[in-house]
Amino acid sequence: MTELINYITVSLILVGIGVYGLIVKRNAIRMIFAIEIIANAANLNLVVFSRYLGDIQGQIFALFAIAIAAAEVAVGLAIIIIAYRLYKDIDVSEYKYLRG
Amino acid sequence: MADVAFIGLSVLTVGSAIFALESREIVYGAIALAISMLGIAGFFILLDSPFVAMFQIIVYVGAVAVLVIFIVMLVRTESLFSVDVDRGRRIAGLIFSLLMMVGIGVLLFSSLFSNAEFSPVMEKIVNKIGNEMLTYYSPVFILLGLTLAGSIIGALSLARREDSDHRDQMSPASPQYENLNLDKKNEEQEHA
The missing domain is CATH 1.20.120.1200 (NADH-ubiquinone/plastoquinone oxidoreductase chain 6, subunit NuoJ)
Structure with a gap:
């Protein structure tokens, strides 16, 4: 039963949840959560296809993707801290001056 | 199992x-x-x-x-x-993500992947990863280290709190710094 398609289905469901969170939530930290869920689903896909093809490259890509995602979270949370300091809020609809 | x-x-x-x-x-x-x-x-x-x-x-x-x-x-x-998401946006997000999931799912289940089997288990995975990282992917490895260092330094310098001397140099007219100026006034009041 644990075939390729089962893993891809789980990954697809995770991407759906992440997209739902990105559309619905207006809280900046929740949006970071949604981005993380999508990144995790992408990593799962990379490792699943690496296992399916019997090739190591997918796992190496997943390792690089995990490291880049960690950097992205650090910068994103720093931006949230600045915005919170300026607006006293982390609701992205309150960030009026970012609209240009 | x-x-x-x-x-x-x-x-x-x-x-x-x-x-x-x-x-x-x-x-x-x-x-x-x-x-x-x-x-x-x-x-x-x-x-x-x-x-x-x-x-x-x-x-x-x-x-x-x-x-x-x-x-x-x-x-x-x-x-x-406070959970103050309006219903319209919630329903729209739900419908959009469900449509996306169903669309990609139909594509996937009608493709060749729907009954694909895994290949046999690889051996010495860690050895292979180490070899690849230090030979073919070594420039990427170095760039990754630089990227991580840059992002850490960037995050630190972004989140650094400016001291009060620095705040005086910001133009008080611009609306962006209203809150900061309010902050400063509050702090001054507290000190007084």
Whole structure:
């Protein structure tokens, strides 16, 4: 039963949840959560296809993707801290001056 | 046995991902996100790639989740606890994500992947990863280190709090710094 398609289905469901969170939530930290869920689903896909093809490259890509995602979270949370300091809020609809 | 583990991990991962987005208190959401990442690491172990699983646990559960929990504690306000999403946007998001899932799912299940089998288990995975990283991918490896260092330095310099001397140089007329000036006045009052 644990075939390729089962893993891809789980990954697809995770991407759906992440997209739902990105559309619905207006809280900046929740949006970071949604981005993380999508990144995790992408990593799962990379490792699943690496296992399916019997090739190591997918796992190496997943390792690089995990490291880049960690950097992205650090910068994103720093931006949230600045915005919170300026607006006293982390609701992205309150960030009026970012609209240009 | 693998089937039971797979179903359990799927329920754990998907359920805690939903809870991370829908929990009332954002602290519980952060913990649920860490549990979801642990579930993904379990999938990696099921897929016979223990090195990526350990990397996932170290980076995501060890570093990212702790960082997120720290930030959540730091910016905790009343507005975090109010769930004031309007119904229209919620329904629109639900419909959009369901449509996307169904569309890609139909494509996937009608493709050749629907009954694809895994290839035999690879051996000496960690050796192979090490070899590839230090030969073919060595420029990428170095660039990755520089990127991580740059992002850490960038995050530090972004989040650094300017001291009061620096604030005087900002133009007080621009509306962006209204809050900062208010802050400063409050602080002055407190000092007085």
